[in-house]
Amino acid sequence: MSFDRIREKLNILADAAKYDVSCSSSGGTRKNDNKGLGDSHSSGICHTYTEDGRCVSLLKILLTNHCIYDCLFCVSRKSNDVKRAAFTVDEVVELTMNFYRRNYIEGLFLSSGIFKNADFTMERLLLVCKKLRLEQNYNGYIHLKTIPGASDELIKEAGLYADRMSINLEMPTEVGLKLLAPEKSHADVIKPLDFVNKQMIQLRDEKKLIKHVPKFVPAGQSTQMVIGATPESDKDIMYTANAFYKNFALKRVYYSGYVPISNDTRMPILGTQPPLLRENRLYQTDWLMRFYGFKVQEILNDANPNLDVDIDPKLSWAIRNMQHFPVDINTADYKMILRIPGIGVMSAQKIVQARKFGKLRIDQLKKIGVAYNRAKHFITCVDSPYQMRDYQGTQIKAFILAESQSKYLKTDSNQMILF
Amino acid sequence: MTYIFDGSLPGLLTAVFEWFERKPGKVMLKSINIFQPEAFAESFTVLTASEKADRVWAGLQKKLKKDWLRKFYCSYLSEIPEAYNHLFHFACYIFQNPAGAESNYGNENVIALSKYAKSVEREKHRMEAFIRFQKTGDGMFYAGIDPDFNVLPLISNHFKNRYADQQWIIYDLKRKYGLHYNLINVEEITISFTNGINKANPAAVLMDEKEELYAALWKDYFKSANIVARKNTKLHVQHVPKRYWKYLTEKQLT
Secondary structure (H helix, E strand, O other), X not given: XXXXXXXXXXXXXXXXXXXXXXXXXXXXXXXXXXXXXXXXXXXXXXXXXXOOOXXXXXXXXXXXXXXXXXXXXXXXXXXOOOOOOEOOHHHHHHHHHHHHHOOOOOEEEEEOOOOOOHHHHXXXXXXXXXXXXXXXXXXXXXXXXXXXXXXXXXXXHHHHXXXXXXXXXXXXXXXXXXXXXXXXXXXXXXXHHHHHHHHHHHHHHXXXXXXXXXXXXXXXXXXXXXXXXXXXXXXXXXXXXXXXHHHXXXXXXXXXXXXXXXXXXXXXXOOOOOOHHHHHHHHHHHHHHHHOOOOHHHHOOOOOOOOXXXXXXHHHHHHHOHHHXXXXXXXXXXXXXXXXXXXXXXXXXXXXXXXXXXXXXXXXXXXXOOOHHHHOOOEEXXXXXXOOOOOOHHHHHXXXXXXXXXOOOOOXXXXXXXX | OEEEEOOOHHHHHHHHHHHHHHOOOOOEEEEOOOOOOOOOOOEEEOOOOHHHHHHHHHHHHHHOOHXXXXXXXXXXXXXXXXXXXXXXXXXXXXXXXXXXHHHOOOOHHHHHHHHHHHHHHHHHHHHHHHOOOEEEOOOOEEEEEOOOOOOHHHHHXXXXXXXXXXXXXXXXXXXXXXXXXXXXXEEEEOXXXXXXXXXXXXXXXXXXXXHHHHHHHHHHHHHHOOOHHHOOHHHHHHHOXXXXXXXXXXXXXX
């Protein structure tokens, strides 16, 4: 192959794939038992980080950026005037193997524009996976896009070779999607997500009866929503995410702040900053739902349809619910300790283990890793100073904001500093 | 009272044995490399004895689960002078208390070990991520590193399982030893570099003809994957601290 041509293709097709934010390589269970190349690492490995601070663990490329669709939010839309390219199956295989051998990557993330039709595209993707697994003895990670509309047989076969499969919801609500991509609907996404999920459940049940069942999408499924291109509220977004976690047992939902790529008046204009802070707050909410035992309705509801900008959602919940605080660190339930601002999962676990050996003091909490300056407003322990008065939630918020500096607030003052 | 040991793991375990034999009261454990005699303090030199060390290790194995034995070993590999003293007191504390004492995170030695172990595991994970092999003309995949802690023993299996069909060398330039996988098993090696050889980046003449090509493609890919509108240098440097840049193909200018 000609080096310059490959180089050009890689630039075009990596550039077009980068708006897919998922780069996780965790959850794989493939072992290198054929003396081949590659072995999965259960928690995944980020091999490097781009200058925007996002992790790079997979070679994330499109097979081609030719596409028959014209979705407004997508760089590869039919009407967009960009250079087009397509990899051959062998080129993708060779790139993946050689990058993996040098420890550049954990594996391959393969997506594609839709050329001709869904089945034709899915077949090509499947071919890459089969070549890697069957001819090259490759056991590294493969994240494969499910192409909506592809036949069940193709999707089922792909699931045998991929570690993770995903389909993007794109817009958090059907209305938003119809606005920017009239040819698409959420139903197109739901059908294959549901199909793959049912296959996974079926194989899990069979595993109880038969010892050796083939692996099928061992790292599960994920999806992605674009944030800020259409006017949905945080509540709309997180309720959709919550429903997808519940209904299709998704491993992850990704939130991607919209980076303006089009002059169309239905969307934010070119040069608008991507909503990074909002994206961050949504991920925090996602974590609270998945690891901290919060129900989405507790954080977002009709009274609070959007997340606070100046404080994180956990602190925000605590301030709205001061009747639960202060919590006694030495007696409270693990679940309640998890809800205290300034205490994470690791600290909470250490606290419940350590307090069996004696009541805990402030200095011990600090060593355990509690962010004490934040947590002190919500806890009592053996040597907590006596509080003369009850503070209102709003007062506590003011205390915390006064002593912390948000990383999103760039030095905004034109005020001269004299001393 | 100061106990002085030779810096080896068996030496450290022997010190624990000796303490229980003599019960001399409060003791500080120091490695011989950093020991400075003090005028009014007594000291005792521990003579490493493998049978004593084995008994202490067997004792720890009975009292601790796998995860804590690993934390103990990782803390030792940190090579931090204060860590030896914490390890010594941790072992004594474990033997003097009923099973389960290691989950007392209010104890200073317990919390110290869990912190050392965390740092060492983080460095281990970083090596698994940041090592970049270069393919030489004879088909060997080579990487030179100088990790903060002595993590080669911890990463050996990871690379052996992963790169089972290629020969590789990972060489710790700071501690002057390395690992060589010969398609069957991993051996410890030392290389005597002749003057003028760049250990971290072997000269281009020694390289496989396609090495430069893939390095260039990887650098291109790294650039293409970046979204300029989201530039966040602070976060970038937090994830990839500057001291690791010398390993990273994508961070080299030429």
